[in-house]
Structures are given as C-alpha cells and as structure tokens.
Amino acid sequence: MTKRILGAPIKRVRPEFAYLPARAISRLYGSEPSGVPVAFVVPEGSQGWILEGICREIARYMPASSYVFHDSLRRLPDAQSYYVAHYALVPELLKLNPRAWNRRIYTWFTHPDKRLCQREMVYSLNCTEKVFCTNTVFAHQLKLSGVAEEKIEVVLGGADPARFRRHERGSGLIGLCTAYYDRKRPDLMLRLIQSMPQQPFLLLGKGWQEWPGFPHLLALPNFKYAEAQYEDYPSYYDQMDVFLSVSALEGGPIPMLEAMMSNVVPVVSRTGFAHDIIKQGRNGFIFDIEAPPEEIASFINQALQLKADIRSTVMRYSWEAFSAQIQRALHVLPERVGAPSAPLPQGI
Template identity: 50%
Template sequence: MNNEEFVYAMNCSTKVISMCSQFAKQMLKDGVKPEKVSFTIGGGADPKLFQPHQRMNGAIGFCTAYYARKDPDRIFNIIKMLPHRKFILLGRDWDRYEKFTELTAMPNFSYIEASYAEYPSYYAQMDVFVSAAILEGGPIPLIEAMMCNVVPVASKTGFALDIINHGNNGFLFDVDASAESVCKLIEQAYQIETDIRKTVEHLTWNNFSLAVQQLLEK
C-alpha cells in the first residue's frame, strides 16, 4: 500500500487510533482528516506485576528481541564503551547477531532468555533502561521498566516522546545519535532522583482499554 492508498483507507474509516503522538501528527500531515484521528498512548503495564524498587547503582538494561531496527550495533557499542557498568539484555534470537560471540564475551554483560513472568525480577536489578531502536511502535518494555522505577534513556521513537520528560524522568536522543552521546545520557540518568513510577502509574492496561472504549463510544 502506497501513501496515497493509506490516506484514502484511513479517511474511509470510522476512527483511526494512533498509539503515539508522532504517528498521529504524521497522518494529519499526510492528509488524513483531523476528525478521523485520535491519539492514546498505545499500551501499558500491570502495576501489580511490575513493582517499583529503590535504585542503588544497579545495572543498565535492554529488553528486545534481535531485529535490525533495534540497532544492535549501537547496543554493542554502548556496552563496550562503559566497561565499569553492568549490562543485562533480556531478549531472544541474539545468537543471529554477527557479533554475538564478542558481545557475550564481555565481562560486564549478561544475556537472558527468560519467560515474561520473570521479567520483573530482572527490571529490579536495573537502574537505567535503554531503548536504542531506530523505529518503534511502543515499546512496551519502556513502560514496564519505568513502572519498576527504572530511569529510561530512549530514542525518539514510538511513544517515548509522550511519556519521557527529558531531564526530569529520563532522557531522549535522536535516532541517529552516536553510542558515545547515549553513554553520556546513561551516566546522567544515574543522577536522577525522580520517582519514575509516579510518572507512568496511569499507564495501565485497564486505563488503555477504557480509553479505547471511550473513543469507540463517541
């Protein structure tokens, strides 16, 4: 489907729900009618499952399967540039990464393939969460980590721009930012004293479903 066909299809719909503000703005710019477009943050986390913890110079975490759009080289370089920090990568299929052997050989790095029910126990070991992707629709792990009081450092993708107030409850960086510049933000993240959970505690799956229901009832 080309852009013209996409806009036509969206204008034929009853309502288009955009999961992040930047996608909503892009649709309006492309020609989708304003009355068709609604925005609600596209996701949430279970506040009972993802409990907050006190940050005490813990690890830097990533949570992602292996895809090119997740910018694996940037992740690799960040880990390599911060040998004094501990890193945890929750994910799958990273054995497909061409530098996987070199990555797993780094003494400050742990690669974890775990069930979803185990994720909170790993978030509890993190002080900083990094989302390094060049393209995202979410990401949901960003909300989960923040719900656990982990400071986010995220690329300006998906709904990161909607839930991170740069310098207050986390940091944002451009999608083409260098690993070195991201590392500087990571170090700054360790100095933040904000209660991160309080800034996202409204982002639950119950509230998300209610928001969608209210849009459909209009």
C-alpha cells in the same frame, strides 16, 4: 498520470476502484448494526505478539459478552464494530467483506511501512471510524499523509502497575528489553557497551543468536543475555537502574513503560512515545537517533545519579486506563465529559 512497471507505461488507477464490488454488495446487508458490540480481528500472522496482546488487554476490562475474537480476514462474524489488529490489514478486510462497510471499523497504527501503497492506505484509513495511534509523532504523520484529523486518536500504551512494582535503585545495572531486529541497531548497542566496561548490562530478549555480531557481544565481561517468559519480566526489571533503548524506530516501546513502573530510569532514542512520556532530566533522558555512543553514555551516567520517583510519573498509563479510552471510542463505555486526549502536534 502514468508510471512504468517493468518498462511498460500504465495509467495510475485510483485506489478506491478496487473497493467498488464490496461497496456495491454492502447494500444487500442491513445498515443497522447487530451482533456483539466488538469483534477483534487478529489474523494468524498477528497472533502471539504485541498486536494480539494489545487486543487482549483491551478485552480484559470489557464484559465477556461484549466481544469475540476472530482469526481471519474472511467470514467476519456479525458485530457492531470491528477492531482490526493492524492498519495494514484494513484494505484487505474492506475488499473481502461487504458487511464491514455498514459497520464501524477501528484499527491500530504503529510502525509506518513504506512498502505499502500510501494512496490506498490513506483511502482505507479514511473509511474507518477511528485510527488509534501509539504516539503523537505517528498521528502527525497520518494527518500530513491525508488521513482526516477526526479519524485519528492518540492512545499511549500501558503497563500493569500490579505486575510491575516499584523497587529501589542502586545496582548500577543497565537493562535492555527487545527482540532482535536490524532497527534495534545492534552495532550501536555493541559499541556503547564496549565503551562502558565498568558498567554491567543485561539484554532481555529473543532471537539475538541470528545477529552475526552476537558472539562479540556475548564475550564482553560486562554483558549478560537472558531469554525469559513474560511473567518473569518483573524480576529482571527489579534488577535494573536504567532502561536503555537505542532503536531507530519504535511505536512505544511498551517495555519502557513497564520499566518506568518498576521505578527504572529510561534512557531512550527519540522514537515512539518517548517524547510523550519523558520530561528530559526529570523522569528520564531522550537522545537523538544520530547521537554517538559517548553522548548516550553521558545520559546513562546522569540517569544513574537521578533520585526521582519514576514510577509516580507513569501511573496513569495503566492497561485499564488504555482499555477504557478505547472502549469509549468503541461505544462500549459512555464518553466522559471533558475526558483528556493527547493533542496532535502542529510543528514536529
């Protein structure tokens, strides 16, 4: 099969050919795992945001002697396993590190990127020991794309129940927690807030000054904006009755879990792990991506009337439980007999 690049027909090269040099050199390394049990590979571009945060939360509950952090895809330390912060880094890691072919590789899959070569990505993920998915929808997509089912494990995100504590609702405040990206659909957010002038809204985030429409949002009398340090987030969740997300694409979102642990009712788009956690009308509300503002507003009004104990429905999603599930896969903790795991959906 051929395809054209800049008008010139070329043969389609099988993706595994690019990995042959590293695989050949790997035979010079010992096949018996040595070194620390786990090396978390978090290159510079992945530091300072959720990818590094997830690695830190996993390590937080591990013995200090069982892991190291490494900030580059090159010169990997000797370790029995490598946990790569993001799946898009795996191809380069395999090409640059012959040693990695004789070790167990784990990675985190979130936010499918259509810019990446799917054939190479599938090949590289099938070379790993395990691909951790943030939700069952992404797991199903991976399976359909050709990643072996036994390589895929769903690990829903977590929140800290000691930090995010229950509060009684009654303020009427609708809260959003997100940085500015186009996929967060700011235009829809603006129209929705305009359509509910009697309802107060709070946006907790950063970077929103980059959105051209932000001055219009900021001018609304029922809207407030806050940029805060993460350690101050609980005090903002304590003000909210409803957590709102209108995003077109999410891996989680983790703030949804943090809000629910704070006893806030979620009203969120059908993305990420929303359908894995929310039972419609019982502990929150999910709306379709195409839902108009008036439909979302209706769910918000229903959420304001809900009397359910939201916190109790998410207490099992702690970072400690999250870390324990991944540690078992990393062979840091022994497997639990009969340990539950989220099944891959068959008909999404």
